[in-house]
Amino acid sequence: MSWSGKGRRVITLLAFVFPAFALYALFVLAPAFGGAWYSFTNWNGYRPSYDWVGLANYVEALRDDRYFRQSILFTLRYVACMVVLQNVIALGLALLVESRRRTKAFFRTIFFMPNMISMIVGGFIWMFLFTRVLPAIAAKSGLTFLDQSWIGDPRYSFLAILILSLWGGAGYLMIIYIAALQSVPAVLKEAAAIDGAGVFGVFRHVTLRMIAPAATIGVFLTLNSSFKVFDAVFALTGGGPGRATQVIALNIFEEAFRGSYRFGYASAKSMILFLIVFVITLVQLWIMKRREVEA
Amino acid sequence: MRTFSVMPARLVWHALSLALLAAAAAFVLVPLVLALLNSLKTDGEILNDILALPVDPRFDNYATAFRKTEFPRNLWNTIVVAAIGVGGIVVCASLAGYKLSRTPGMLSRVLFGLFVFSMLVPFHSIMIPLTRIAKELEIQGGTVGLGVIYIGIGVPMAVFLYHGFVKSVPREVEESAIIDGCGELALFARVVFPLLAPITATVAILNLLWIWNDFLLPLLMLTNSKAYTLLLSTNMLFGEYGNHDWASILAALIMTMAPAIVFYLLLQRHIMRGIAEGAVKG
Numbered sequence: 001m002s003w004s005g006k007g008r009r010v011i012t013l014l015a016f017v018f019p020a021f022a023l024y025a026l027f028v029l030a031p032a033f034g035g036a037w038y039s040f041t042n043w044n045g046y047r048p049s050y051d052w053v054g055l056a057n058y059v060e061a062l063r064d065d066r067y068f069r070q071s072i073l074f075t076l077r078y079v080a081c082m083v084v085l086q087n088v089i090a091l092g093l094a095l096l097v098e099s100r101r102r103t104k105a106f107f108r109t110i111f112f113m114p115n116m117i118s119m120i121v122g123g124f125i126w127m128f129l130f131t132r133v134l135p136a137i138a139a140k141s142g143l144t145f146l147d148q149s150w151i152g153d154p155r156y157s158f159l160a161i162l163i164l165s166l167w168g169g170a171g172y173l174m175i176i177y178i179a180a181l182q183s184v185p186a187v188l189k190e191a192a193a194i195d196g197a198g199v200f201g202v203f204r205h206v207t208l209r210m211i212a213p214a215a216t217i218g219v220f221l222t223l224n225s226s227f228k229v230f231d232a233v234f235a236l237t238g239g240g241p242g243r244a245t246q247v248i249a250l251n252i253f254e255e256a257f258r259g260s261y262r263f264g265y266a267s268a269k270s271m272i273l274f275l276i277v278f279v280i281t282l283v284q285l286w287i288m289k290r291r292e293v294e295a
Numbered sequence: 296m297r298t299f300s301v302m303p304a305r306l307v308w309h310a311l312s313l314a315l316l317a318a319a320a321a322f323v324l325v326p327l328v329l330a331l332l333n334s335l336k337t338d339g340e341i342l343n344d345i346l347a348l349p350v351d352p353r354f355d356n357y358a359t360a361f362r363k364t365e366f367p368r369n370l371w372n373t374i375v376v377a378a379i380g381v382g383g384i385v386v387c388a389s390l391a392g393y394k395l396s397r398t399p400g401m402l403s404r405v406l407f408g409l410f411v412f413s414m415l416v417p418f419h420s421i422m423i424p425l426t427r428i429a430k431e432l433e434i435q436g437g438t439v440g441l442g443v444i445y446i447g448i449g450v451p452m453a454v455f456l457y458h459g460f461v462k463s464v465p466r467e468v469e470e471s472a473i474i475d476g477c478g479e480l481a482l483f484a485r486v487v488f489p490l491l492a493p494i495t496a497t498v499a500i501l502n503l504l505w506i507w508n509d510f511l512l513p514l515l516m517l518t519n520s521k522a523y524t525l526l527l528s529t530n531m532l533f534g535e536y537g538n539h540d541w542a543s544i545l546a547a548l549i550m551t552m553a554p555a556i557v558f559y560l561l562l563q564r565h566i567m568r569g570i571a572e573g574a575v576k577g
Contacts, residue, residue, distance in 0.1 A: 009398060012479055016394035017406055020387035020450045027425060027447030028413045034424035045427075093319060096312050103316070109563055110320045113327075115570075116559040117552045118508035120526050124533055124548055125330045128541060133329055136345040167323065172570065179571045228417050231510050235530075249419045256423050257515070263423050274420040281415050 039268035045261040057268030067243050068269060071251040074158075078247065079226040081162055082169075087218045089166060090173035091211075097174070098181050108178065112171040119168050123235025126164045127151065130236075154244035157237045161245060164232050169225070173218045180214030181207070213291065220284040227277055248273050334545035341541055356546035364528040364547050370554075372438045373507065373524040379442025380506045381499050384449040388498065389491055391450070392457025393483065397466075407458060410451040418448070418511065426515050436518045444516065445506050453498045456573065460494035497569040500562070507555060525551045 039057055043050035061068050097107050114122060130150035138147030150160045184207055192202045230249040233239060239246035239254070246254075252273065256266035333341050334356055335349040360366070395407045425444070426435065434440025464487075472486050488495075513524045523531070529551045533544060559566060 010402065013394050013398045013403060013406075016479075016483075017391040020391035020410075020454060021406065023383075023387065023443065023447035024410065024413065024450050025447075026428065027444050028416065028421060028451070029409070031421035031424035031428060032413070032416050034427075035420055038424060093316075096316050096319075099312055100316070103313075107316050107320060108567075109560075110323055112563070112567060113556065113559065114323060116504070116508075116555040116566075118510060118526055118555075120508075120510045120530060121548050121552050122326075124529070124544065125326050128330060128333070128545065129326050132341070132541065133345050140346075167326070171323075175567050175571050228419060230419070234510075249417075252419050253422075253511070263427075267423050270417075270420040270423065273417055274415075277417050278415050 035267045035270055038264045039271045041264040042262075043264040043267075045256075045263040050264060053264070057265045058272070060265065061269050061272060067246065068248075068251055070243065071246045071248050074245060075227060075229070075247045077158070078161065078165075078229065079223060082165060082226040083219055083222045085162070086166055086170055086173055086222050087215065089170045090218065091177050091215070093170065093174045094177035094181055098178060108174075111174055114168045115172045117168070119164070119231035120235045122168050123164055123232050126160070126167070127236055130160050151237055152241050154241060157241070157245050161233055161236055164236055165226075165229065168232065169222075173221065176214055176218055176221075177211060180211040184210040213288075216284070216287060216291070220280065223280050223284075224277060227273070227280070330545050331549055334542065334549050336542060338540070338542050356542045357550065359543040360532070360547035360550060363543065364525075364532055364550075365523075366525075366528075366550060368521070369523050369525050369528045372522055373526075375438045376442045376445065376513070376524060377503055377506045379439060380445030380449060381502045383443065383446035384453050384502050385495055385499055387446060388450050388453030389457050389488060389495065390483065392454040393461050393487055393491070395454070396458045396461035397469075407454070410454045413451045414455070422511070422515060429516060435516055436522060438517075438522050438524075441513060441516050441522075444512065445502075445509075448512075449502050449505070452573075453502065456494055456498055457491065460491060464490050496565060497572050500566055500569040501573045504555070504566070 038050075040052055040054060041050045042053050042057075093111055097104055097111070100107065134146045134148075134150065138144055148156045150156045188206050188210070189202050192206050197205060228249055229247050230253070233245060233247050233250055237245045239250045243251075248269070252266050252269045255269060256263055329345070332349060333345065335352040335354070337353070337355075340347070340350065391410075395403050429435040429440065429444065432440075434443065468486055468490070469482060472482050477486070508526070510526050510530070513527050514530075517523055517527060520528075520531070529547050532547050
């Protein structure tokens with residue numbers, strides 16, 4: 001008991017934080033800095049030694065690696081579609097579900113259910129649909145547009161990946177929009193209606209304004225998760241045909257663990273992914289902060 | 296025609312919204328229902344009429360899948376990983392989040408900032424060195440090691456949630472307990488931790504779902520098929536058969552997702568609240 005009050009407080013703090021921090025440092029901080037370091041080397045996972053190669057990996061990834069550039073473009077296209085479609089669908093579902101009285105809980109339960117299922121399992125189930133069920137329906141009913149090479153043709157496999165992702169993800173955002181809708185005070189809507197606003201007027205001027213913060217969250221959650229998408233693509237197309245649907249995360253995974261084992265080079269790619277996600281998050285924080293000040 | 300003209304717009308809207316909801320619900324459920332129906336058929340029936348009800352529902356496919364995926368063993372593996380991961384995250388993060396929230400000063404802020412920083416780092420940016428660290432520590436390949444790695448990766452978000460929640464817990468209780476001569480750790484275990492129950496439920500649910508459905512980390516870590524989780528064995532089954540043996544693959548898929556669906560139907564209110572909280576604060 002000879003410690004001063006302050007010293008004792010520091011010791012207790014460190015003791016309480018230690019278990020969490022030690023594991024976090026070992027399994028997140030160390031590999032994060034390790035990855036940054038390796039990205040400047042030619043380490044290949046086998047050789048014990050490696051050399052410092054400066055920015056060579058970054059230059060190669062962005063200038064010479066056609067497949068990596070392709071995967072960035074493909075991911076951007078996927079992200080753009082997901083941000084718009086997922087948020088519009090989720091908000092639409094939230095509005096529809098909230099307009100119900102007795103069936104509200106029932107529909108909410110159904111729409112959120114795919115969120116409980118791993119996208120690996122979801123991906124295999126949808127592969128069954130795309131390769132077996134849709135062709136069978138097309139043959140029976142004559143709806144020939146269903147009989148496409150959903151997995152084998154890049155144009156359609158992009159659509160297939162979108163359908164799977166929306167199936168699995170829209171319910172999650174719907175929950176966030178429902179929470180926001182429930183927090184819109186009924187008084188505000190009534191006041192607007194008394195002032196002569198129609199159904200759509202109330203929606204535009206009251207509801208949409210009040211759920212703007214939820215929309216910000218929804219957009220950034222989608223941005224974040226879509227840039228990192230892996231499971232859905234891995235299960236459904238495996239990045240194929242060829243590398244036509246390879247997303248960034250899959251490109252990194254294959255570079256590191258399938259074939260070349262160029263860990264240093266793959267680390268440089270993963271740092272590029274980190275920078276993309278980092279910038280998005282900074283923009284998100286900046287927008288949210290600004291909105292808080294305004295409000 | 297008269298009936299149409301007096302039909303209030305409200306009723307039309309009511310019918311339209313119900314139709315839209317029903318269509319969306321069908322879109323969500325049909326894949327699951329078709330997977331379930333066809334898992335009860337023979338391969339021949341699947342080939343003949345994929346949309347028909349099974350003529351004579353059979354569980355052969357489940358028996359095959361049960362054996363091929365070594366279901367009981369892999370279910371147990373998944374439970375071990377999830378229990379270590381979720382238990383560890385709750386214990387470590389509640390201790391850290393509580394103390395960080397209650398201690399003012401520079402050191403506390405820096406430590407908290409370090410935890411928050413990692414929420415910016417995508418898993419793909421740490422996975423390569425992580426496999427090496429796991430190898431060096433000789434924890435690659437086993438379920439226990441995998442569970443411990445999950446603690447390290449899951450702890451930042453949980454610390455963040457506990458940190459925020461503790462601010463809303465009044466200090467008076469702790470202060471009176473200190474006067475009574477209660478030690479720090481005993482104080483935490485007996486007085487503080489029970490008060491954190493609501494956020495503990497959120498943290499546990501979010502992390503259980505994450506670990507249960509996570510695929511890439513086990514894929515990188517579990518090199519020995521004896522340690523496979525449900526998802527890994529399902530994935531292997533798929534690779535083994537290509538697209539041929541759909542009957543038993545579908546049965547395996549149904550068995551893999553069944554625990555999560557049951558969990559969801561039992562606890563959906565808590566799950567949805569936890570998800571909404573986690574998203575808004577994270």
